[in-house]
Amino acid sequence: MIRERVSFILKLYGLIDVSVVACSFGAAYLIRSWFAEVAYVPRLMHFSEYFPLLGAILPIWLSLLYFNKMYASHRGKSYWPFLWTVVKTNVEGICVLSVLFFILKLHVFNRSLIMLFVLLCIVCLTGEKILLFKCLQYVRKQGRNIKRVLLIGTDPKVQVLIKHINQHPETGFVIAGLLSEAPEDIGRNVYGYKVLGTADMLYQVLHTEIIDEVVFTTPIFALHRIKRSLEVCELMGINGRIFLDTCDDASHFKMFIDSMIDIPLLSFSYREKQFFSLGIKRLMDIAIAGTLLLILSPLLAILAGLIKRESSGLAIFKQIRSGLNGRKFVMYKFRTMVDGAEALRNQLLTQNQSSGPIFKMEDDPRITPLGKYLRRTSLDELPQLWNVLKGDMSLVGPRPLPLVESAQITGRERRRLAMKPGITGMWQCNGRSHSSYHHLITMDLEYVDNWSLLLDMKLLIKTIPVVIQCIGAM
Template identity: 65%
Template sequence: MIRERINFIVKLYSLLDLAIILCAFSTAYVVRHELSPFLHLPELMPMAEYFLLFAFIAPIWMLLLYLNNTYLSYRGKSYWAVIWAVVKSNLEGLSLLSLIFFVLKLHSFNRSLVLMFMFICVAALSLEKILLFKGLERIRKQGKNLKRVLIVGTDQKVDMLVKRINQHPETGFVIAGFLTEYPEEVGHKVYGYKVFGVYEDLYRILHDEIIDEVVFASPIFALHKVRPLLEVCELMGINSRIVVDACNETSNFRLYLDNILDISLLSFSSSREAQFLSLGLKRAMDVGISTVLLVALAPVMLVIAALIRLQSPGPAIFKQVRSGLNGRRFVMYKFRTMINGAEALRNKLKTQSDVSGPIFKMVHDPRITSLGKFLRRTSLDELPQLWNVLKGEMSLVGPRPLPLVESTQITGRDRRRLSMKPGITGLWQCHGRSNTQYEHLISFDLEYVDNWSLLLDVKLLMKTIPVVIRCIGAM
């Protein structure tokens, strides 16, 4: 009975959308017709001539609205989600309509009319869904259109779920009671609600009580206990949900359901993993800028290489294995600023480091040549790393790649700095460069990793320029 009523409401809802699409098309025609003399646009054909166009638009738009889940329940969600679904449906519809016009060579239809229809349709459908959204919230606050929820589990983390439900009456969720794993809690109250029974009583509770949904709030490691209970819900035709407690509100990871090789997976990923477009633009920026700089600075780099060879024996380019993305090892290139074989002297000098922690830095390092001091102070020694950027081993902006001897000493949460591709510049370079202590270096790297965005990269690139020009913190 309830399912039939829901289907009936969805049909009414879709008919309302169809009426709005028709009104939006008619309004677009009238507006476009009235604007023709003012904007010196070509006159439209009579309205009857556009019936064929609407015959294309109506089913396409309705199908896309359905495929983009605008007819699913948005209870407890932001109305921005349904607005985005409307915008997405219209953009997809415009693209599909353009393809149909191209294939069928229907060039007689006015493109400005179609564009005007799309904008009016987006506005009208969005307004309709916001009004419905707000209207339903108001109805639920008045105690109607409610869903009685049975919560399975009495773990301490359930307290947050109870508070959220009670703080948002507009969602219409009402806690009916609990099922517990512990028999001694049966008949008592937890979090202010009655405990109906233990897990094995689910069938009886669904039979005796009015329950619309079952929410499983067991710890994620106990999901094996939930499966037989899910089968009971399926048998009884009751919707069920599982609260995943593996990530808290401050976590930098997002949870989503994925499908790989036709296997459903519950996936946990850092938020930037979903930023495919931004990461793609970051890589494009790396390739574009590094290519331009390598070509433009090639004469300068040749002169520097020649001067290094003239001042001291040994290669002009210093190569060192460093830790990259997720610990990948790669050979990083720099102009040699020390005497040849300087790495062999490192152990003798490590007690004189001017930076705390595993990172080794000396203000007056005796291994550095006079030309090397100039190259370091001006950061010209970093120029060969543009080749690492072009190869994809590094980025223009990111956590600084450390030598293996230093990177292997960084443990625990600090290892998260390796979750992004290392860069030539980053937050610590813009806040003191080598003057910064180890704890600050790591905190800057973690701050960058946790708050990365393409805009942040652009800002750091701009901030790096004056830092390099003024030789701030160079060592």
Template identity: 40%
Template sequence: MIIIGKNSRSALLVNKLREEEEYGIKTIGYVDEPYESGDNINFPSSVKYLGKLSSLKSILNNNIIDEVFIALPVKSFYDKIEDIIVICSERGIVVRIVSDVFLLNHTKNSIDLLGNIPLINISLGPEDTFKLFIKRYIDISLSCLLLILMLPVFVVIFILIKIDSKGPVLFIQERISCNNRRFKLLKFRTMISNAEDIKSELIKMNEMSGPVFKIKNDPRITKVGKFLRRFSLDETPQLYNVLKGEMSLVGPRPPLQDEVEKYSWKQRRRLSVKPGITGLWQVSGRNTLPFEEWIELDLEYIDNWSLGMDLKIILQTIYIVLSQKGAM
């Protein structure tokens, strides 16, 4: 193959092909305008300068070339790239374009066809549709099974909450899910019924950094609520949110709208996946972690997600909850 354009992208490509010999691709040279060739770009000595873009036809006619890799900037060389594709197609030579389109950190790029329309996909979250299907299947199966098995426990909790304090059994709060979808998160009520009304009076006692509010000895928590929180039983109604598809068993913590409004652009990336009942933050310190580290763990989960990671987090969560580590 030959490369069109001498720049940092083509240099990266040449070095990658030299490192990965299993590709079986031999780079014989490059084509570029002399004034376009950067002096600071070094190709291996085996990659020779073959000539200008205007000489491409004769270069292809006089050399054994199976493929042409175009490393020119698409935006500024669109017309020339179109001409190169025509010249190569007339000779049955495969053309590959080294993309420079929106190369951002943490993005996953792929190409699909919608009919005969090529689409460049740029994604921030997990992309494997089959694995996401399996994740959803596991969410439905486990949440349904646990809701059935825990029904007697729910009845006991219902009675205890009613005896302990006045107010509804369930605490329902609007949270933000994947891509800013709003949903009603369910929890067993662990605080007095007017807890949200007096929250503003306790802001100065907040023990968490960032836009998250937590107090270790929150005076609003009831006796039964303290027990439920210790073993995370207050979170179990969220199995219904999982069953409905609003949450997943594993994922970032579902934030409040006022928290999201304070996010930086980087922190907003945690909204690219469904929130979870548990997550990497849960098994790495629960409520003892500062907000910034909490966010980093969520982003690490998104960037490295796998079904195996989900299974590991679920098993670790069981141990963490039973050992009561990091509970608040």
């Protein structure tokens, strides 16, 4: 009976979507025809001539909605993912139509009509999905279309789950009761709900109670203990879920299901579902670094010549630094110190003016007169554009530290290595050399934990006045 009802509802959803797509096409035809009356653009053929096109569009769009999992359950989820599905479906649909037009050599259908249809279809399907989403929420708040949930476990994190469920009645989840590990809890009320039995009594409870979902609150290190219980859920055709509370131990991690060589994995990552944004970041790095290197090549040649003229040694200073996840790479800078300055570092450690492992010193005797100017104007950093082009660095990111300094950074502070190092970043825009070690690390971690393309753009723009005014340079 339940399967028949679900099948009927899915068919109804499909019929509504087909109707919306057809109406969007009709509306696009009317608007395009009206536009032809008021502007000097070609008129459309009679609407009946477009029936073959509409006959192709409807099954294509319906199939794409199905394959993009539009008809999967969205109970308890945000509507943003399936709004993206609407956009994705229409983009894929127009690609399929383009291929069909090319293969069948069809050129009679008006392109402006098709593009107008796609735009209207996105708007109309989006409106329909939001309206349907809100209607279902309202129905569930009235106590209909509910799912009775059995919670297994009575430890404090069960209370967190109960609180979330009770705060969102629009999801239609209703707690039917709990199962405990302790037999003495049977019959008692825990967190406001009755303990129906022990975890070992799951089979009997599912026989006597109306249960739609079973949620296990087992610690992640003890998942092997619920294998038998999951088999009971499978045997009786009841959904089994596992509540994994990682907020205390990994608050910055995002948890998701992934696969490696077709093996399903439960993954924890900072960068989950940000691969597209990271790809855009890399393209920006290549485009901007490549363009600047090309434009600034005369200036780079002049500065290299001046450095060679002022003191002996190579114009470019090379140093091995720590990059993404601890990868070692050679970083390039214009030399601002006398040749062999690294060998003199240990003699000046007592005059270090920075806390922690980072070495900073005003009026460093190793710095040449031209080097002071290059540092103050940040011109010494320009060769790092080659590091960005190679992929060792990014335009924006945590500052790459020398290996001797990076090796002394331990514990949670090592999280700064989770992003590629950058030429500029949070601390360069907020004090630069005047920042303390603790402040530097805090800003690097803030960048890693809150990274976005928008943040990169803000920091790039903020870097310009900081460099021009020579703020905090040493």
